[in-house]
Every structure is written in structure tokens, then in C-alpha cells.
Amino acid sequence: MVKAGVRYGAELRKRARDVDRQRSARYPCPTCGKDSVKRKGNSLWECRSCGSRFAGGAYSLTTATGDTARRSLEGARGAKR
Helix, strand or coil, rough: CCCCCCCCCCCHHHHHHHHHHHCCCCCHHHHHHHHEEEHHHHEEEEEECCCCEEEECCCCCHHHHHHHHEEEEEEEHHHHH
8 A cells, every 4th residue: 555545445455565566666877877866855866876966856766847858958069060
């Protein structure tokens, strides 16, 4: 069962379960490439291997908005060259 104790609806419990899985998962480090980035606090992520710290999403290392912004910046950088 979910730690937060979500009640009254299977769909809400499923969403809470998915968020808990995202929050506790390990993510690949953008610096060293190892799957060792863990959540340290709200929007604060740290690589256990190289010690790099990142600001990211509250429950996952990246957000959909952040991915879109990164792609548009990469596209703009490529157009200048």
C-alpha cells in the first residue's frame, strides 16, 4: 500500500503508487552516466557516485517542461553553427 494512505478510489491509489515509484527510483547521472542519482529532498537530486547535485522535478529527475526547454535550446544552438 502507498505510504501516504490515499483512500477513496483505485485510480488515486494507482497515481500515488506511480509517484512513489518515480520518487524512489534511481536515475542516470548526466555527469558520469551511472544509474546512481537519488532524490535528496524536494526537487534536489544527488549522484551517489560522483557527488554532483542537480535541481530537477519534485518526483522525477526531469520534467516534461524541462525536456521541452532543453530540446529547444539545443535546436537554437545548432542553428547558430
